[in-house]
Amino acid sequence: MDEKKFRVLIKYCFLKGKNTIEARTWLDAEFPDSGPGKSTIKDWYAKFRYGELSTEYGERSGRPKEAVTDENI
Numbered sequence: 001m002d003e004k005k006f007r008v009l010i011k012y013c014f015l016k017g018k019n020t021i022e023a024r025t026w027l028d029a030e031f032p033d034s035g036p037g038k039s040t041i042k043d044w045y046a047k048f049r050y051g052e053l054s055t056e057y058g059e060r061s062g063r064p065k066e067a068v069t070d071e072n073i
Contacts, residue, residue, distance in 0.1 A: 006036045007044060007055040014048045 006027070013023035020041050027035040 001031060001034055003036075004055065006031075006040075010036070010041055010044045011048060011053065011055055014045055020045050 009027060010023060013026065018026070020038070023045075024035075024038055024041050027041070
């Protein structure tokens with residue numbers, strides 16, 4: 001399962017009122033081999049607590065990927 005789907009499941013646990021330990025226990029039971037780690041769950045819970053309810057990564061500052069091309073090198 002990809003990261004986006006795990007973020008949605010973590011958000012589901014957050015909105016249901018589960019704490020991080022309960023969320024990890026549930027995710028480990030459902031996805032024993034590919035579930036997210038403890039720190040990942042804590043990080044996303046922190047974002048949700050601060051009001052960032054989007055499951056997308058925000059834009060980052062810095063050099064865009066298109067800046068490095070064969071012509072530039």
